[in-house]
Amino acid sequence: MKKYFLFLGFLLTVMVLQAQPVTRFTVDLTKGKKGSLSVTCDVPAYQKEELVYQIPRAVQGSYSIKNFGDYIDDFRAYDHKGKRLKVSYNKQESNFRISNAKSLSRITYDVHDTWTDTKKQNYVFQPGGTYFEPGTLFCLNTFALFGYFEGFKDCPTEVHIKKETVLYCATSANISALSATDDVVKAPNYDDLQDNPMVYMRPDTVSIKVRNCRFHIAVFSRNHKITSRDILASISPVITNAFASFFSVFPTDNYTFTFLFPGWQDEALFANGTMGAMEHCKSSVYFYPETGNRDILNSFLTHVVAHEFLHILTPLSLKSEQIYNFDYRNPEASEHLWLYEGSVEYLSNIILYKDSLISDEDFWETFRQKTLYSDRYKDISMTEFGKKIFDNSDMHYYANVYNRGALVSFLLDVKINELTGGKMNLKKVLLQLNEKYKGHYFKDEVLFDEIVNLTHPDIRILINDYIVGTKELPVKEYLQKIGYRFTSEKPDSIYTFxxxxxxxxxxxxxxxxxxxxxxxxxxxxxxxxxxxxxxxxxxxxxxxxxxxxxxxxxxxxxxxxxxxxxxxxxxxxxxxPIRVKVTQLNFIEPEREISEEERALRKQVLGR
Ligand SMILES: [Zn+2]
Structure with a gap:
């Protein structure tokens, strides 16, 4: 009987595998022009009268509509005999509708890069965009280059890349080199394909292994001012101390940090004023102006690398249904943006502080800035705002997710520690929820119940008042609980030139x-x-x-x-210098004398 069932199982597996058509993309980087790249897609026989080729309007992690279909030009569909089929583009939906699709064999199109597109109002910030410079740099964020056929998003995809021998691909995608000039990337489905950017550049790479994960660092520095070893020197304490103390086992066994540093020659690439980083499950891409100054490099890298990497916990792993089943055409937002960005921002600062990777001054100044910012945009419900993120273009309120969102996470952390006598904290809550929902998703409406269940019934009051509600944050009271004094206006004097x-x-x-x-x-x-x-x-x-x-x-x-x-x-x-009187706003300082309870809670929250 056993053998029989095994045999049946085997047959079934073969049938399932055969039923999965593979979509094959080809790009030839050796033929790319500056700013433009041609894509060819060999389409399996989907047997549909009409096919819709969807290019994402938005992707996870960017929280805004970008309509990547707008960067596509000269879209053509061909049948087996090379005859062109009728195609129409729907700008609102960012997709191409192909008629008579049963005979569809191939589509071709050109993609314009996003980095140099300074005319588009809704500029794609660079780490989530594309750039094509033959022989030098190709930033291929796959969601901006490749789409999927509606109804076949879960089918496997291959991307064949022809390239010059000198170029190396920084990626965590499943990539194999067929020869020195041919790579192939295989993805089990579109979600996986779009989550793995590929950046082709002249190789400057280094890697370190910590526990179960190998961390790769790849650097493009226009004037060779920054090397992968410089970056390693800056961020290896963050990886080996802060990350390793946060995760006992890393959720991935390989992770790629790709750093792109255009130089002064590339002034136009900074015309929009944006720079930053974007996170993925197994990688993150960083875009900053090239600097030969180690002080500047260290100061921003430590923060930004910690923040991006912690996203591996949420929303890349712990996530709601809307993110798990992301709709690339009509994205639905989750109300828990405070969790995805705010708690990550708070915890990334905490892990750096606990491991002394940022100074006391740096930590509290960052904290103070968050209180100042959230004071200005306080009439906001974090959950309401999260739900409307794709309709809301007010960047001030969006930025408040990193400020009020981080502060409510601080309140939660203090209160959870206080109510559970230090047995639970925000980090443990998120790690336990992550374990529970591994490979799955939570429904938006159950998250707060889950947090309360893991901690204490009184946590619900805090959630209702400050995350769902818009009550003024009791930052002063909570800082006092850990032995810090908060003064909203403190007369002071400073030296100045x-x-x-x-x-x-x-x-x-x-x-x-x-x-x-x-x-x-x-x-x-x-x-x-x-x-x-x-x-x-x-x-x-x-x-x-x-x-x-x-x-x-x-x-x-x-x-x-x-x-x-x-x-x-x-x-x-x-x-x-002269000495001038100033008023320090939201001044934070340690109390000289603190109680045993305050000291214990401070140790639990700040680790010191
Ligand atoms: Zn983030």
Whole structure:
């Protein structure tokens, strides 16, 4: 009997496999023009009178409608004899309708890149977009290049890529090199295909293995100012300490960090003013201007890498139905954006702080900024806003998800620790829910019940008041619980040289004053002046940040000498700063004396 059933099972498997038609895409990077790439798709026999080829209007993680179909041009459909079939594009739906599709054999189209598309109002921010520069860099976010046939989204897909030998593909996709110039990527379904960006570049890579996961780092740096080893030096403490203490076992066994650093030559790519990073289940892509300054690099990388990687917990793993069954044409939003972005933002700061990877000052200044921001946009229900994210274009409110969303996560963490005597905390709640819903999804309406069940009935009050409701956040009271004093307006005094705003011009390799008036700073510096030296240190790309900061934020009354040039004339001025009275808003400081309860709760929440 056993054998018999096994045999039946085998037959069934074969039938299922045979029933899965494979969609085969081909792109030839050697034939790409700058800004444009041709795609060919060999279509299996779907046996439908009409087929709809859907290019996503939106994807997970970006929370806005981008209509990637708008970047497609010269779309053609052919039958087996090479005869063209009738096609119509529906701009509203971002899809192509192909008639007489039973005879469809192949589609071809050109894709324009998003990075250089500065005309489109709804600009695609670069880590989630495309860029084609033959022989140098191809940023292939697959959802902007390839679509799926409606009704066949779960069918396997292959992408064949022809490339120049010198280019290497940074990706966590299931990729194999057929030869030095041919790669093939296989994806079990469209969800998997679109979640794995492929970035072709000249190789500069390094990897480290921590526990069960190998972390790959790939870097494109236009003027070779940043190497993969620089990045590794910056982020390896985050990986080996903070990530490793958060996850006892990593949810993936390979993860790719792809860093793209265009240089000063690529000014147009920054014209929109956006930069940032985008997360995926097994990778994240970063887009920032190239800098040779390690201080700047370290300061933003630590934060952004921690945030993007923690998304592996939510929403990439712990997610609601709307994200699990993502509708690329008519995306539905989940009300738990506060969880996906706010809790990730809070926890990423906490793990860095617990492992001393950011300073006390950095942690509390970030916290303070969040209180200032959320004070300005407080009439918002986090859940209501989350539900409307695809209709809402107000970026101020969107940014509040990272501010109020992080602060409500802090309140939750403190309260959960307090009510459970430290047995539970926000991290444990999310990890346990993640375990429960592994490979599945939760319904939006059950999440709060789940959190209450894992913690304490009183947590519901907090949720209703501050996540669902719009009550003013009791940040002061909660900081007091962990022995910190919050003062909304605190009179203070600081040293200052006055207002001088300086930018490093990487092209001409000099520090240019972008904003200043001679009467409003101690050195008489004017807009357009070039700062040559501070306290006898000649400025260059790697030291200017620290030295210019001696003018921007003098911590003491020490005199500073500035040498600067104006229209070719060199000047040197030495002056002490002046002391001015200021009012510090939302000032946070540790209490000098704290109770045993406060100390215990502080240790549970902050780890120190
Ligand atoms: Zn995020």
């Amino acid at each position: 006055g207002r001088v705003s300086v930018e490093y011009d990487a092209k001409d390799k000099r520090c240019v004053v972008r904003d200043a008036s001679p009467g409003y700073n101690a050195f008489g510096i004017d807009k357009g002046d070039v700062i040559v030296a501070v306290n006898d240190t000649l400025l260059n790309e790697s030291n200017y940040y620290h030295n210019v900061n001696l003018i921007g934020s003098p911590g003491t009354d020490a005199e500073v000498t500035v040498r600067f040039s104006r229209k070719g004339k060199l000047m040197e001025i030495k002056n002490p």
